Amino acid sequence: MTLSKQLWLLISILLVSAFLGSFVFSSLSIRTYVEEQLVVKNTDTANALALTISQTEKDEALIETFMATQFDLGHFKHISLQPLTGEPIIFESGRPSESKTVPIWFKTLLPLSSPEATARVMDGWGEYGLLRVASDTDSAYGLLWSNIIRTMLWLMALLILVAIAARYLVRTITRPLEDVVRQAESIGRQQFIEAKEPNTEELKRVVKSMNLLSRNVKQLLVNERQHVEALRKSLQYDALTGLANRSVFMQSLQTLLDEGSADQEHRLLMFRVMDLLELNQRLGRKQTDQILCGVADCLSQLQGSLDVAQTVVAARLNGSDFALLISGKANLKALVTKLNEALRTSWEQCLPSEGQRVPIIIAATNIKGDDQREAIMTHLDGLLAQAEMEWPEQNSVISKSRYSGYGFSVDQWRAVLTGALDSGNLGLAVDQVKTSFDDIVLEELTLTIATPNWNIPAQHFRPWARRFGIEEAFDQRLFSEALALLETNQDKQLSVRLSQDTVSSVSFLSNMTEQLKRYPDQGHRLTLAIRESTAVTSPIHFAAFAKMVSELGTKVGLVDASAEFLSSDLLPSLGLSFIHLDPNLTTDIMNNGKEELFIQRICSVAHSVGMKVFIDEPAIDQKKQALQCGVDGFRYRKN
Template identity: 30%
Template sequence: MSLVKQLWLIILGLLVLAFGGSLFIGVTSSHDYIEREIRLKNADNANALALTMTQMPKDDVTLELLVSAQFDTGHYRLIELRTPSGELIERRQAEAGIDGVPGWFVDVIDFDVPPGQAGIQDGWRQFATLTLEGQHGFAYRSLWHGTLALAGWFLLAGLISLALAWWLVRGIRRPLQAVISQAQDIAQRRFTTADEPRTRELREVVQAMNRLSTVVGEQLGKEGQRLDALRRRLQHDGVTGALGRTTFLERLGVHLQSQDYRAGGILALIRVAHLAELNERLGYAETDRRLAGLVRTLERLAEDHADGLVGRLNGSDFALLLPGVDDIDDIRHDLHRHLAVWTQDASIPLSLPGALALYGPEDRQSDVLSALDGALADAEAQGQQRLNIVAEKHDRLFTGHAAWRDALQAAMQEGVQLARFPVLDDRGRLLHMESPSRLYLDGQWRNAGIFMPWITRLGLEAELDLSVVEASLKHIVEHGDPVGINLSAASIRDARFVLELQARLQAHPEAATELWLEVPEALAVRELTSLRSFCRELRPLGCRIGLEHVGANVTRIADLHDLGLDYLKFEEGLTTDIENSHEQRGILRGMATLCHSVGMLAIAEGVADPAQVPTLFELGLDGVTGPGVRSATPGDASGQ
């Protein structure tokens, strides 16, 4: 089909859509208005007539004469009098008078108007109930004539629009054909001037590009699904879908050692008591189904807190990790509510004792788990769904919302300190400096794991992120090093923050090109529209935009090609044991290939062992960062 024919079909389709939509809206609005007016008219007439009857004698002759007189006016389809017990006193009914309107239109419109009802009093007692329904054939006629008039006007407007469209299509046909010819020449690396082209050539170009896009998209999608299936097989429990014990404990260790908000949060252990007895009573298949349902319940709670994780530590023990959360009483309440559906099952309820504990940046993993094990044992001995809270060992810097707000705002006004962790490429060159924020609180610089939960609770994310941006731009101007900073999801959603960020980057255009902005992976999964808008606004300013802690949603990499992202940072769990795991290396190699296919850099986070650095670059990654990268480069894997 020629381009002109396609344009004509689009124009005709739009005209038909506009006509049909406008006609539908117009008829629907009129229908609703008229129906409402008829309903009110029925009610008003019923009340007026009932009032008249109330004031008149209640003998049969008088009532019959009054009803007949009203009915003979021809304005009513039904007038009916019934006693309070439902016995008929008087009734007049006529056929619906609908003339001059097609039957199909009446069937489509079909005014659904209830009759008006009113009570007739005889002194202090109710004498009867009056039911009255007016003739509304005039409503059908009015709406039918209005529809014809509206259709006539739209037909006239459509003819005028088609005439204008013909004139426009004729005017743009020649330049479109020239563009087609020029595009074909550029594809063949021949930069020639365009002659008058043929429409068939545009169709061939469009078809070829569509085929290319489809094939590439399908390949990327299949590769992402394959990698995700492999990752889940390696890292997740096959029965419930939760993270396996080794993977979960590795993630917990990474959180405790991190320099951002993940360093603090809540860890909960849930035990399925008497699991062996459940297997005997329910059978292994039904027990596995219930355990999988329990994990899905915990995952819903984890999803409410974006970066939450659920793991299976052994056959009966499950763990829930909520980084950046410190309201343990609120989490306990939510957890109790989520688990209630399993403990209140009328058939065979699950006994689900649990324990919760706050963890912090200076905690050791063994100490946290040991305290939870003890609290879990006490909970199991105390009741079916007892949730114990481990006594808090951390000294809070401040007490109460007001004290935290004052301290945080004062610290941000004094300035933000930026830590420095290098991100190196395969030649040991600096890509940028990872710069998590520090705030001076209670006499010393504190990392984000301590204050970020309160930043989030008090809604100060945008204020903190702007302070970090100012500090990073200042550092770039003074030292010239590229800097990578983290932005919170709340700031990305804040239109005012985006405008203020644009203003600061526009004020330092050279420094903006050395700024690397990192946003959470969860934003690309749950709020892709906000992320797309953010990238669209900031890309022209020259800064780099990427996702951090990528891992659980590798299948979404192929969907990010239209965002304009520059890089992805893969979470630490993907680099664990790559020297000994062929499948783990396959996952990383595939993810790096996916990134390169859509024009993004692939960077590994949290590389702790310098010996891993050469292997990571052999797998196709473009950069590495972490404790093992500070002194080690591909040429010097031993470190210092």
């Protein structure tokens, strides 16, 4: 027996078993429901009729009229009234009616019971008699039969759909069919190739038919070229948003690079709706589609606001990624700001009850005519990875240069990162935190990767390490290097920044605890810096981490901090050593009174719980203002 037959036998047994089980269970459930409805009908009829008779004169003719009317209104087997004195009044159906639509075997297989309902008829304060009501089951059998037939049809339709899906599953499992699948996919991409016929007889016939189809389609396309071209153009736009798709975008980008001069500058923005699958599961497809359409509308509005002389292509690259290609120069920062405002408005309109930030990250860069398309897309992918790591503190990354300068593909990045971990070609970069008197308060260590052509800083390779799931390994290496450096330099105070996943990693925490216990002196001069987003999104893990680290004599700092940490009830109990404010909070202290007041408030709260406040090195004219706000030190980045 072939593999395909074995799989089909197994699938058939499972499908038939599931069908029979579902059908039997559904049939019994429907029968139970019909019987319950008969009981309810009998009871309600008996109670209603008894109440009506109780409230009228006990005239036999009038009572018979009520009972006859009720008997004629519904399908009843009998309705009877047995007075305490006198003859009973009985209405019964005549000869049982034979349903032409319900077979006898069905009634035998699924018998219905219609329990008789009783109700007491009152005459003033005394009892007049007992009313009995029983429904005829013929109409109920008709209802039961139609519902079961409908259920069977639905189950059969579902069985057919599952069988079709199983057919495709078998096709993917059976390896010899892979060439046929690839050939079909090529035809779908208008690559009408003819495959070599295999030796297997069944597959040989299939491939021969596919080759015949390819030849026929090729000839058809030759004859109907204009029609096919018109159809192709109609398929170049995303059905949901109306934007151009990825192929149109990539073609437009290549055309722009090929036709422009080497020094001609252009702008490219790419942004991503984060956790689209989770949004779809939480909000439903309809609302998720509204969000995506809102994003597309924002792009279209931005596209319409640009200079008409500029060529602008707005595209949806895949489910969650969008892009905006602009020929000529444009202010990227202004574009990102305008786009963020439009996205925020669209988000609030789609989901007014959502309190979280807009889950969209943006990457923007300059490009020139001598750039390579693959290098540009790789660079933008890296910027998106960096923006994802920095979200929600900020959702956009604007490249200061045309591209990263590395031009690595995804596989090359993976090779560089794994090679750095294996070969040990990792270096250390040091950023110093100084007071206003240039006294060194702290030195922040980061890793660098040495390659034959570049020395790659942490902010460039960290997003890729996170994407590949090996960021914890770099954190472990950085932690070990910091302890080794502290052992040889007794006067240093060092800080290392750990990622969010590392804080909750059991293996890292176990190894860290062991090393800190082994080197307590070095641990007392080490500060572990955690991003504020980690503390906000995982407060329990962060609090447990801070408590464990402080018990070992090591300090914990908060970096990239904003206003969110002020609202945390855990802040006073965390024992944090310092906070490093987000650079976006200190861009214009001199001219922005609200920004200055805000920093003063942060410093006041931080100092009240024994924390120092650090910021990135400000401009000379803003340094004095920052000190007046209460800032304790400035980080100086080494180039």
